[in-house]
Amino acid sequence: MNKPASVPEQFDAVVVGAGFSGLYMLYRLRQLGLSVKVFDSAGDVGGTWYWNRYPGARCDVPTTDYTFSFDPELEKEWTWSEKYATQPEILEYLRFVADRHELRSDIEFSTAVTAARWDEPAKQWVITTGGGREVRCRHYIMATGCLSVAKSPDIEGAERFAGPVYFTSRWPHEGVDFTGQRVAVIGTGSSGIQSIPLIARQASQLTVFQRTANFSIPAHNGPAPAETLRQLDEGRDAYRDAARWSRGGVPVEPTDVLAGAASEEVRRERFEAAWQQGELFGILNVFADQGVNPAANDIVAEMIREKIRATVNDPETAEALCPRGHYFGTKRPCLDTGYFETFNLPHVRLVDLRKEPIVSITEDGIETAGESFGFDAIVYATGFDAMTGALVGADVTGRDGLSLKEKWAAGPSTYLGLMTTGFPNFFMLTGPGSPSVLSNMAVSIEQHVDWVAGCLKDLRDKGLETIEPTELAEAGWNQHNQDCAAITLHPTANSWYMGANVPGKPRVFLPYIGGVGAYRQACDDVVTQDYLGFTRTGPGAVRCTDGVIRSMQPDVAMVMEFVNALGLPPMETLSAADARALMAATAENRPPGPEVGEVTDGVIPIPDGTLPYRLYRPAGPPEGPRPLVVYFHGGGWVLGNLDSDDPLCRDLCARSGAVVVSVNYRHAPEVRFPAAALDAFAAVQWADANAIELGGIPGQLAVAGWSAGANVAAVACQLARDAGGPRITGQLLICPAVDSDLTRPSYEENGDGYILTTALMRWFWDHYADPADRGDPRAAPLRGDLAGLPPACIVAADFDPLRDEGVAYARALEAAAVPVRLTRARGHTHTSVTMVDVVISGAPVRAEMAAALGDFFPAAEPQAHVS
């Protein structure tokens, strides 16, 4: 019964949606003793499984995993009949859950929420439902699903068709009988691929209109997988817990097999096993690098295409069904039962819209560029306005009258995919910026619901009323989200993950791809750090610990995890000889770096003997001389040699198009300060004098170096200036050691745990220079006269103890009127930007370095390219 508008009903929380997430949210809030109202426009529980009733609709994560785990008794009472249960069975399950926990009494069905507005003085949400009724609540929770708003059929003439039109996402409850009909299906995503074989069984003619061929593997449906059942039997809790901390929400051990390193036999074996298993998380895990490395991805993609060609009889149709133009996994892959086989039936035809686009839908059919088709019915399997559609479509207005639609005009912005600044006490379950659609939804839903319930309990326990993310925390999470996506192949695809399926939708990677376990850890860490990045208020109280929960580049974090797990002895506890051996051993299996045109070794004569050098000449045109870069390796004046920085030198050479001459100066403790610095200067003098022989352009000479190598490069610039030559046109200083002061804040922040530690830096200095010499500008160039030095590019990494001295050098050069480009290696450590082909997020930083080198040589020819 609607109450009069003057006495609005009040609840602690209003939840929109009675699918998996809304039902569990209601259960948890009730447990907390909160008053809750759930609204759903559907006639019953089920959410996605209420609406998507098209023939063949099933889940595509094994149902033993796609299931609630919060209630052990429920798990005992319910047995799934198949590996991939059908829509009716999943709907039945959700009804069973609702009945078992008597959830329906707090749910109003057939009731749409039309608007929600934050009332700041009352610290409440005002919710308006279909009939203009208003209810008030403290917390507003959207359990509206990621794929609930159908995309409108953006096809010319769609409204003209006179016959029946069906959307897979809003299928008639009574079903549809296509017997004897000529049917068109538009769309070949998961919904199309599941429904087409079944529609083909009834229709007299079926024509499938395909815009993008999709990767699909056979589901091999049948009984629930014996292995999963065994594991569940042996320890249900352990199995569910493993799922919670896994990458995708199903306990699958991520492989470490790299496609390039595997033999053809191993590749086939792994692929075939995944194909036979028929699980998405299996086929996405054939090779460790298939999601990030185009060559590895091509191997899996081509094996799937081989399967399609082997299944479809007509070669032309087979070729049209072979996905091309996007990497496998970057659009959601599908599971099917007899999809490709369906195209061998005489009454089924594929129309490739890439060759023959739809011109218009007509009164009685579809007209393409080449043909007119008559149909009795059209089925749209054209997808959803995914992840944001239901949220921005719900007319949510936060503080200061700002609507969510306005705030997200350039793409969604969230903290943890749970909340968004300006919208206090507004929660999204599996919102954009959370693993959601990339994971087993059941696991991600439970995690979100548990987090929100914990949050509301904590607010109540502390007497607080509102919670909202800070701008800093939200911006940091958005950045982290995009950083995670940027190291994968995902952003290259026109997928719904990218919002690319809806015309005009901002192109942003929507879900969080860092993994379910890593995400859970981030959410837990936020709580442990007193709700880091949230402002919470209550009567007379404001609590806020501001900050960014994840600011390290995700691949750098993975490398750090790997290195820490090796448990290597700290370098500073070793002798110089043992430290050198350890460094060489850890470099043994790394990728070699890009191909260059030519690599030659030689020696540079110096008064005390010779210095080895290695010259890298870029591949390809132009023939003839190139600018010259003299490079000095890192290693604290103690470690390193021509091999240690070989991949980085190749990368610099290939990217910049310059000849790179890498010089091995003499090392401490055998030869101490100032030998390394003097060697560097001698090498620069020699390179300048021999520019033509080295293939260089006389007068176009720059220096570069990493860490201690950057130290000697910077010193060489000062010595050259003092000596009146040679003329150096630029200095590229990567994470340079330019001062002997180990007390800057970056030492405090990053002095432990990121490979280069304060202790190690002290060890380096002790080996290199007497304390009395450490203030000498030839040891600490920051302390020298900086006027008249060559233009500089300085790379400073966030998680580097040397960060602040690099920045200080940039500022000091600037103050001395030297042109400086300061490149911040965001989320990087001292070593990670140099890890070519290991740390993908370092590539843009190295591209900037190469661009800086290009700027040092204004007359240089166009550059070679490395992706």
Ligand code: NAP
């Ligand atoms: P979808 O993956 O977005 O597929 C839509 C299809 O329609 C695509 O082939 C798309 O082509 C095509 N299309 C869209 N607009 C078109 C147009 N104007 N003209 C021609 N073709 C057009 O949507 P979906 O199949 O409904 O699946 C969406 C997601 O829901 C899935 O990825 C999955 O996550 C989930 N789902 C899961 C299951 C399951 O098994 N559990 C079942 C169904 C859905 P383009 O690719 O060129 O855009």
